[in-house]
Amino acid sequence: MKIFFIGPGGRTHVILWAALHSHLVTEAYCAPGNAGIAQERLMNGDPVICVPILATDIHALLAWAKKHKPDLTIVQEDRTLALGVVDLFQEAGLTIWGPTKRAFQFESSKIWAHNFMEKYGIPHPIGKACNSERETLNFATALGFKCVIKPDGLSDRNNVFVCRTKEKVAEAIGRLFGPVGVGSAVLVQKLEEGDEISLHFLCSGKSATAFPSATDHKRALDNNEGDNCGGMGTISPSPDITDTKYRKVAETIITPWLAGCKAERIDFRGILYPGVMLTKEGPKVLEFNARLGDTETQTYLTRLDQDLLPLIQGSLDGMPYQPNEIRFSDHVSVCVVMASPGYPGPYKVNKLITGLDVVAKMPNVKVFHSGTKLGVDGRVYTNGGRVLGVTAWADTRESARVMAYQAVRLIKFEGGQHFRHDIGGAPIEF
Numbered sequence: 001m002k003i004f005f006i007g008p009g010g011r012t013h014v015i016l017w018a019a020l021h022s023h024l025v026t027e028a029y030c031a032p033g034n035a036g037i038a039q040e041r042l043m044n045g046d047p048v049i050c051v052p053i054l055a056t057d058i059h060a061l062l063a064w065a066k067k068h069k070p071d072l073t074i075v076q077e078d079r080t081l082a083l084g085v086v087d088l089f090q091e092a093g094l095t096i097w098g099p100t101k102r103a104f105q106f107e108s109s110k111i112w113a114h115n116f117m118e119k120y121g122i123p124h125p126i127g128k129a130c131n132s133e134r135e136t137l138n139f140a141t142a143l144g145f146k147c148v149i150k151p152d153g154l155s156d157r158n159n160v161f162v163c164r165t166k167e168k169v170a171e172a173i174g175r176l177f178g179p180v181g182v183g184s185a186v187l188v189q190k191l192e193e194g195d196e197i198s199l200h201f202l203c204s205g206k207s208a209t210a211f212p213s214a215t216d217h218k219r220a221l222d223n224n225e226g227d228n229c230g231g232m233g234t235i236s237p238s239p240d241i242t243d244t245k246y247r248k249v250a251e252t253i254i255t256p257w258l259a260g261c262k263a264e265r266i267d268f269r270g271i272l273y274p275g276v277m278l279t280k281e282g283p284k285v286l287e288f289n290a291r292l293g294d295t296e297t298q299t300y301l302t303r304l305d306q307d308l309l310p311l312i313q314g315s316l317d318g319m320p321y322q323p324n325e326i327r328f329s330d331h332v333s334v335c336v337v338m339a340s341p342g343y344p345g346p347y348k349v350n351k352l353i354t355g356l357d358v359v360a361k362m363p364n365v366k367v368f369h370s371g372t373k374l375g376v377d378g379r380v381y382t383n384g385g386r387v388l389g390v391t392a393w394a395d396t397r398e399s400a401r402v403m404a405y406q407a408v409r410l411i412k413f414e415g416g417q418h419f420r421h422d423i424g425g426a427p428i429e430f
C-alpha cells in the first residue's frame with residue numbers, strides 16, 4: 001500500500017512509526033513531516049519521503065494526492081481536519097481516514113459539543129455559551145469565578161483559561177474579547193476538581209471501541225503548575241483509575257454519544273478523544289477532541305500489539321470491534337516532552353539537538369519528534385515549542401519512568417531544555 005500521512009508533529013510521527021511496522025506498507029509519504037519522520041524506514045528499508053506542503057494547505061495536499069494516488073491518506077492533525085480535508089478527498093474519490101468537517105465539530109466547536117452533551121445526556125460540567133464580555137462576567141460570577149473559559153472554535157490550549165479568581169476571569173475576558181481575541185463566542189464551564197484522564201475510542205460509524213486509559217499532563221510545570229499547554233507528557237495506563245472503573249466510565253460516555261450520533265446522522269470514522277474529569281459526582285466530559293491526542297498517541301502506539309493498518313481499515317469500513325479485539329500489551333508506557341525554554345510562551349528555535357544517536361540504541365525507548373527539522377548539515381535542530389516526545393515502555397511504571405528520564409538526561413539542546421520531572425509519578429531528581 002502507498003500511504004500518505006499528513007502532519008508536522010509528534011502524533012503524526014508515532015502513527016507513521018506504528019504503521020511502518022506493517023509489511024502492507026510499500027511506499028510512505030508525509031506532508032510536511034519533520035526530522036524524525038524523514039529518518040524513518042519502511043520494513044523493506046526504503047525511506048519515508050517528506051513532501052514540502054503545509055498541513056493546512058488542503059488544496060495543495062489534494063493536488064498532490066490526485067497526482068500520486070495513495071491507497072490511503074491518514075490525517076489526525078486538528079487544523080487540517082477542521083478545514084474539511086476529509087470531505088475534499090472523499091469528493092475526489094480518495095480514501096482518507098479521519099472525521100468529516102461535520103463530525104469534527106465535536107472538537108472544532110466547544111459550544112456545539114456542549115449542546116450535544118446536554119441533548120444526549122453525556123455527563124459534563126454546567127456551562128453556558130456567552131457572546132459578550134458582560135454575559136461571560138455574569139456567568140463566571142455566578143460560578144464564584146471558579147470556571148474554565150475557552151473560545152468556541154478550535155483553539156490551542158494557551159487560550160483556555162482555568163480561573164479561580166475574579167482577576168483571572170478579567171484576564172481571560174481581556175484576552176478572548178480584546179483586540180487580538182480569538183472570537184466573539186466563548187464557552188464558560190464550571191471548574192471541576194478531580195483526576196483528569198484521557199479516553200480514546202476507535203470509531204467505525206455505528207460502533208466505538210475504547211483504547212486503554214491514559215493521563216496527560218497539560219500544565220507546563222511540575223505539580224500541575226504553570227500555564228495550560230499542548231501537553232508535557234503522558235502515562236498509559238493511567239495510575240488514577242482501575243480497569244474496571246475505566247470500562248464503566250467509557251460506557252457512561254460512549255453509549256449516549258453513539259445514540260446521539262445515530263439521531264443526528266453523524267457517521268464518525270476516526271478517533272473520538274474525550275478529556276474526562278473524575279469528580280466526586282462521577283465522570284464529566286470536559287471536552288471532546290476528534291483525533292488522537294498528542295502525547296497520548298506516543299504511549300498507546302508503543303503498547304499496540306497488532307498491525308495498526310487493519311484497525312484503520314476496519315474503522316473506514318464500518319467494522320464493529322469488540323472491546324478485547326484491539327490488543328495492547330500490559331506494558332506501562334511513559335512519554336516525557338522536551339520543550340523549548342519558554343514554551344508555551346515565546347521561545348527560540350534552530351537550536352542543535354545532541355544525544356539522539358545514543359538514545360536510539362536504548363531498547364524499549366523511542367524518541368518521537370514534534371518540532372524538529374534537519375539542518376543543511378544533516379543534523380537535527382529544534383523547530384517548535386514541543387520538540388521531542390521521549391517515550392519508554394516497560395513492565396512496571398517505575399521502570400518505564402526511569403528509562404524515559406535516563407533518555408531525557410542524554411538529550412541536550414543548545415541553550416537549555418524544559419521538561420516536567422513528574423510525568424507518571426513523583427518528581428524525579430535531576
Ligand code: GLY
Nearest residue numbers: 216231293294295
Ligand atoms: N493531549 C492533548 C491534546 O492532544 O490535545
